[in-house]
Amino acid sequence: MRSTLPLHGLSAEAVTEELMRTKSNDVDWRSGRTNLYVQFGGDDVLDVAKRAAHLYFSENAHGVAAFPSVARLQQDVLDWMLGLVGAGPFADGCFAASGSESILVSLKAARDWARQRRPDIGVPKIVVPQSAHPAFDKAAGILDLEVVRTPLHADYRADVAAMEARICSRTIMVVGSAPQFGHGVVDPIEEIAALGVHHNLWVHVDACIGALIAPFARKAGATVPAFDFGVEGVRSISADLHKYGFAAKGASVALFRHRCWRPSYAFEFDDWPIGSYGSVGLAGTRSAAPIAAAWAVMRYLGEEGYTRIAAEILEISRRLRTGLEAVDGVTLVGAPDLPVIAWRAPGLPIQRVAEAMTAKGWFVRPMARPQAIHMGMITLHQGPVVEAYTADVAEVIAALHQTERAEGGQE
Ligand SMILES: Cc1ncc(COP(=O)(O)O)c(C=O)c1O
Missing domain, CATH: 3.40.640.10 (Type I PLP-dependent aspartate aminotransferase-like (Major domain))
Incomplete structure (x- = not known):
């Protein structure tokens, strides 16, 4: 049903409270639960x-x-x-x-x-x-x-x-x-x-x-x-x-x-x-x-600041790639020139992988060609969660393979 503009206004505090309530189910990007949609260069930069x-x-x-x-x-x-x-x-x-x-x-x-x-x-x-x-x-x-x-x-x-x-x-x-x-x-x-x-x-x-x-x-x-x-x-x-x-x-x-x-x-x-x-x-x-x-x-960071952040992002991306490569049943998509990561789970329907990762609290998006999880652009908020992410990937992939085997659906 279409909502109508309320007759009476709210106090500024009440409006903010309502906004906070409204956004409470949005993905918590600050905790690194999504690398899509938000690029983060540090709290000082923000x-x-x-x-x-x-x-x-x-x-x-x-x-x-x-x-x-x-x-x-x-x-x-x-x-x-x-x-x-x-x-x-x-x-x-x-x-x-x-x-x-x-x-x-x-x-x-x-x-x-x-x-x-x-x-x-x-x-x-x-x-x-x-x-x-x-x-x-x-x-x-x-x-x-x-x-x-x-x-x-x-x-x-x-x-x-x-x-x-x-x-x-x-x-x-x-x-x-x-x-x-x-x-x-x-x-x-x-x-x-x-x-x-x-x-x-x-x-x-x-x-x-x-x-x-x-x-x-x-x-x-x-x-x-x-x-x-x-x-x-x-x-x-x-x-x-x-x-x-x-x-x-x-x-x-x-x-x-x-x-x-x-x-x-x-x-x-x-x-x-x-x-x-x-x-x-x-x-x-x-x-x-x-x-x-x-x-x-740009004025705050200058070349030096951007270079420092780029180095940090490259390192986070390297840790993510290494962590994902170590997961049995996961392969990385291509060899990116810049920190954009996608990974595949050969033998598993990517939609199920995405659903299982979502159930673990990650905001994930499957991509179509090749069938993969598209992590998008890596930035600084992924740093603290690299290990948690790769651990969840490992758990999800192992569990899905087990289910597939049980269902006799493995290729
Ligand atoms: C390579 C590339 N070009 C263009 C765009 C479109 O940019 P915007 O979403 O700001 O319109 C994107 C967005 O992700 C992109 O990755």
Whole structure:
């Protein structure tokens, strides 16, 4: 039944109490019971983000004339992000509320670019590896583009030959991820970009996950394949501050190799009573809070702070992988370049594994290809629960195999 707005209000205390009650059945992410949906860079980082968001709670990023400080914070974050992804002097970008929005803005720029050159193109196509985030299909639906998804290699990276085979006269864009969400591998961006250059296509790199961990993971000793503007041909990059940037949710950027594409994401209009209107990115009114939080966390951590956290995350990820590998009946999915983990339980229906882990209080999500438990992005709140998690995995797998044997259902 639809609820109606109550006639009488409540006291502020009562409202907070009701909220606390309402959220009491949500997963307790702080205890490390889920690594999906929340990325955690430490209590100090969270505190910095919250304080900044609080300070800018009411300010509107659409009104930078009234709030010039927001314009400055935004520009700082964009500049810092452009620096991290090896952008040259003519690069530019805009803020977005999510990775999906950054992807949408990038696709729009690619579509406008293609339409300018070939107004008769019809419905343009974009070629993406099977592993690309659904945000590409969502954006394509809005922008009237057709998505062609191509197979992956056995190591889950994009098969560039398969991508090339699907290029046709209507193709405008090729995409790679750094890394992709499913298996954590970075696509062969250099090959994808070379393909783009060869066929004169727009090359987009989805670095929503990687942009704010890859540079620091490298400093911490990890090897991460090249994926940014240092790769010739890459024209746009989507990068999330609210993932490995540890900013408040609602902070992402779309970055462009050249500011000449700005008209695609900076909107101007004057044919209405108010006269001149302008906005950058998709939204009009936008909360300044996520921008301020992103700025504050980046300023607080600096390169050193991010590198320290990246090193800690890599270590947690290593401990998790080692722990899972030691479990009889568990195999890891692929060899991720960055700390995204998925594990399989060959011979067991993954849904039953997920249910058993859920019964032990973990928030888990099975993935489809391959059938596995997708742990997603590892961050600091997993550190204290690595042993508890792997112990529960071991118990669940052993118990399920026993049940399967008893039911005579083992393959
Ligand atoms: C690789 C990748 N791209 C894009 C997105 C979409 O980001 P958002 O959920 O912020 O829209 C995600 C989300 O997990 C992702 O992992």
